Amino acid sequence: MPTPGPVAALTQALRADRGRILAALIARVRDFQLAEDALQDAAASALIHWTRSGAPDNPMAWLIRVAFRKAIDRLRRMQRDAAQTAALTVLARDEAEEEAQLITDERLRLIFTCCHPALDAKSRVALTLRTIAGLSTAEIARAFLDSEPTMAQRLTRAKTRLREAGIPFAVPDPEDWADRLQSVLAVVYLIFNAGYTAGPAEPRDLCAEAIFLARLLSDLRPGEAEVEGCLALMLLTHARAAARTDGAGATVPLAAQDHSLWDRAAVAEGLALIDTAMTRHTPGPYQTKAAIAACHVQGDTPDWPQIAALYASLLRLEPTAVVQLNHAVALAETGALGQALAMLADLAPVLQDYQPYHAALAEYLTRADSLDAARAAYDRAIALAASSADAAYLRSRRNLLPN
Amino acid sequence: MQYLALIYAAPENAPRYGTPEFSAMMAGYTSFTAELKARGAFVAGDGLKPVETATSVRLRGGKVETMDGPFAETKEHLGGYYLIEVPDLDAAIKVAAMIPTAGFGTIELRPVMVY
Numbered sequence: 001m002p003t004p005g006p007v008a009a010l011t012q013a014l015r016a017d018r019g020r021i022l023a024a025l026i027a028r029v030r031d032f033q034l035a036e037d038a039l040q041d042a043a044a045s046a047l048i049h050w051t052r053s054g055a056p057d058n059p060m061a062w063l064i065r066v067a068f069r070k071a072i073d074r075l076r077r078m079q080r081d082a083a084q085t086a087a088l089t090v091l092a093r094d095e096a097e098e099e100a101q102l103i104t105d106e107r108l109r110l111i112f113t114c115c116h117p118a119l120d121a122k123s124r125v126a127l128t129l130r131t132i133a134g135l136s137t138a139e140i141a142r143a144f145l146d147s148e149p150t151m152a153q154r155l156t157r158a159k160t161r162l163r164e165a166g167i168p169f170a171v172p173d174p175e176d177w178a179d180r181l182q183s184v185l186a187v188v189y190l191i192f193n194a195g196y197t198a199g200p201a202e203p204r205d206l207c208a209e210a211i212f213l214a215r216l217l218s219d220l221r222p223g224e225a226e227v228e229g230c231l232a233l234m235l236l237t238h239a240r241a242a243a244r245t246d247g248a249g250a251t252v253p254l255a256a257q258d259h260s261l262w263d264r265a266a267v268a269e270g271l272a273l274i275d276t277a278m279t280r281h282t283p284g285p286y287q288t289k290a291a292i293a294a295c296h297v298q299g300d301t302p303d304w305p306q307i308a309a310l311y312a313s314l315l316r317l318e319p320t321a322v323v324q325l326n327h328a329v330a331l332a333e334t335g336a337l338g339q340a341l342a343m344l345a346d347l348a349p350v351l352q353d354y355q356p357y358h359a360a361l362a363e364y365l366t367r368a369d370s371l372d373a374a375r376a377a378y379d380r381a382i383a384l385a386a387s388s389a390d391a392a393y394l395r396s397r398r399n400l401l402p403n
Numbered sequence: 404m405q406y407l408a409l410i411y412a413a414p415e416n417a418p419r420y421g422t423p424e425f426s427a428m429m430a431g432y433t434s435f436t437a438e439l440k441a442r443g444a445f446v447a448g449d450g451l452k453p454v455e456t457a458t459s460v461r462l463r464g465g466k467v468e469t470m471d472g473p474f475a476e477t478k479e480h481l482g483g484y485y486l487i488e489v490p491d492l493d494a495a496i497k498v499a500a501m502i503p504t505a506g507f508g509t510i511e512l513r514p515v516m517v518y
Binding site: 116118164165166167168170172173176 | 404406490491492493495496512514
């Protein structure tokens with residue numbers, strides 16, 4: 001096999017292993033910014049050395065070793081913390097001797113640090129995408145409709161806060177594990193949802209990034225039912241991506257989707273994962289949501305009574321208005337239209353700016369023959385639609401109403 | 404790391420002096436402080452007299468100006484502090500959550516600067 005050129009080898013290592021390299025560096029120097037700067041120094045140095053004498057056998061190990069020395073150089077120049085510099089210098093000497101055969105994967109600690117609840121939610125998402133998934137600041141800014149300088153500033157502030165506030169680079173204690181894992185999964189799922197809302201037009205598929213992160217979590221910490229549940233939920237949702245929009249770019253609702261467009265392998269993997277998760281007997285919100293998603297992809301029509309029951313149990317774990325809305329929808333589909341409309345009426349004040357609420361309301365008002373109210377609900381839903389695909393679908397529904 | 408835990412509460416939310424709730428809170432502070440000392444996390448800590456006793460001081464144009472009351476107008480007042488020594492923010496948050504006032508007020512954690 002021909003060896004790749006030095007530039008290709010460097011690009012490849014930085015793309016595939018950036019998260020692992022950064023995690024290894026942060027574990028040693030305990031400073032995100034310093035680690036990133038040192039990695040940049042090491043990359044520049046790699047171009048010179050690898051061009052001269054070829055890429056090393058293990059580019060990742062080379063980059064970690066050199067970046068670590070660059071970090072110590074930077075600390076010396078800053079003369080910020082003499083004691084820390086001295087300690088790191090000793091560590092660097094020890095490591096050089098063992099020649100970094102075995103590099104511990106520190107990414108689990110990195111993930112928990114990036115998703116620490118002492119950072120605000122948007123910074124957790126941005127830091128995770130930048131550090132672990134390796135997205136550029138520009139890509140993250142684009143995905144979250146921020147300008148690049150604003151996003152760069154947010155990332156810098158978050159990194160400073162990690163260092164200055166004393167947020168540990170650590171996996172949480174067993175007593176905090178469940179809560180902190182939910183905080184991590186919330187970040188992963190937010191990333192997935194951002195991708196789902198944006199649709200396939202974005203250059204970086206955030207749904208795929210979120211699935212990558214959940215897989216990584218599952219590899220680093222096998223046997224966690226909620227991680228499996230979250231991964232299953234995303235796979236089962238993403239499996240339907242190709243069927244979600246029609247040729248004209250309008251959203252196609254689940255009931256009308258062409259099942260042959262679904263990604264069968266992803267469905268099978270999702271279903272197997274949720275089965276495995278359930279055998280662990282540690283229920284949680286992601287497993288329940290995955291079980292609901294599973295009901296939507298099995299059989300010719302969804303099992304609505306089962307879905308309604310699952311939403312009722314999800315309400316106990318997550319008593320939010322959005323879950324109540326979904327519960328009402330499931331009940332309406334079982335035939336309990338009157339009960340569902342009464343529940344929807346109660347939710348009006350909380351969900352008045354939530355597009356799916358008005359879309360659901362319009363649908364069930366139509367079924368109940370309240371056509372004027374249905375029309376008004378469609379108008380509101382169209383005004384609130386986040387994507388042109390959703391707006392197109394809602395307009396087509398509204399046009400079906402008799403005059 | 405050292406953190407200063409600043410204890411804030413709105414006076415109307417705090418238990419009234421002389422009620423059983425007040426006694427329970429004070430007992431809570433006594434056992435919390437003892438626990439902190441037993442762990443070796445206690446550096447210092449005190450309660451403060453109410454804001455009505457506060458004096459704000461500033462030097463302007465070489466002249467000392469004084470004012471009644473605290474510098475910032477907020478609903479929650481600074482009522483006391485602990486200076487703690489713990490490994491990291493996670494440990495500091497655990498300690499802060501044990502402060503009795505956390506149940507009805509706010510504890511602000513500030514890392515102490517190292518020069």
